[in-house]
Amino acid sequence: MTPTLSVDPDNQLTGTVAEHFDELQQWMIDRAANVQSQVYAEYPDLNPTVGPPVVGDMNGDRVVDADDAAALMIALTQPLAYIAAYPGVDASTIGDVDGRCTFDLGDLSDFSSLLGPASAESVPEPASAVLLLIAAAMLCGRARRRV
Numbered sequence: 555m556t557p558t559l560s561v562d563p564d565n566q567l568t569g570t571v572a573e574h575f576d577e578l579q580q581w582m583i584d585r586a587a588n589v590q591s592q593v594y595a596e597y598p599d600l601n602p603t604v605g606p607p608v609v610g611d612m613n614g615d616r617v618v619d620a621d622d623a624a625a626l627m628i629a630l631t632q633p634l635a636y637i638a639a640y641p642g643v644d645a646s647t648i649g650d651v652d653g654r655c656t657f658d659l660g661d662l663s664d665f666s667s668l669l670g671p672a673s674a675e676s677v678p679e680p681a682s683a684v685l686l687l688i689a690a691a692m693l694c695g696r697a698r699r700r701v
């Protein structure tokens with residue numbers, strides 16, 4: 555004990571300063587790890603073992619493949635359904651494949667090129683996507699009139 559601590563009448567500490575130092579050091583290490591895990595849970599992009607988001611990874615599995623084509627179409631045509639299905643994925647960032655700072659139909663052709671030539675036919679052509687959007691808008695309009 556330091557002289558200051560040993561004269562403290564409320565002092566409940568026993569042992570040496572080195573023992574307390576080691577305990578406090580371990581407590582701080584554990585606390586820092588706990589806070590870090592909470593931050594990474596809330597902001598996974600900050601986790602260096604996870605890395606930044608992968609452009610075109612519309613389903614958030616960190617791989618751009620044909621599974622992302624369906625998620626991309628949901629994001630374009632049913633944004634609320636997309637948010638519900640993929641709550642941790644920001645479509646406006648991940649889906650901006652052409653890098654023009656907007657997520658829109660213009661990203662479809664660049665998304666197809668991410669998948670490669672073999673899977674290009676699995677992604678709807680822009681004209682087909684426009685038809686899908688019109689159909690989705692019509693369905694939404696019908697649903698609202700019924701309510």
Ligand SMILES: [Ca+2]
Binds near residue numbers: 610611614618
């Ligand atoms: Ca993916």
Ligand SMILES: [Ca+2]
Binds near residue numbers: 649654
């Ligand atoms: Ca874009």
